Amino acid sequence: MRNYIPIDVDNLPDIFDINLEDEAYTFRIDYNRFSDYYTITIIKDDITLLEQEPLLLNQLVGFDLPDNRLPRIDIRVMDETGQADDAGMGQLGQNVQLYLDVVDPN
Secondary structure: OOOEEOOOOOOOOEEEEEEEOOEEEEEEEEEEOOOOEEEEEEEEOOEEEEEEEEOOOOOEOOOOOOOOOOOOEEEEEEEOOOOOOOOOOOOEOOOEEEEEEEOOOO
8 A cells, every 4th residue: 555645625724744755845735616626835944846736636746847856756646446537625635645656766
């Protein structure tokens, strides 16, 4: 079973500190009720590295951003059960989670 970041979708915004690869980050999860998707903001040392990126099913967080200050871990929005069609309300925090995979530096 993969490691994942638990999200409290019942108490948004969900703001929490997390250590990834010995680096401290602050994550903020919000919900866009008009478009039915959640977003993530990642902050490190009071600098916003990623702001309100939509959390889309089967996508990597921050994939298109070549910022070496972002976590050196792949964070993927995934449903291991294969039942979800999206990562919207009723899915994220249930079947859909933010899963962690270590990035190979080579």
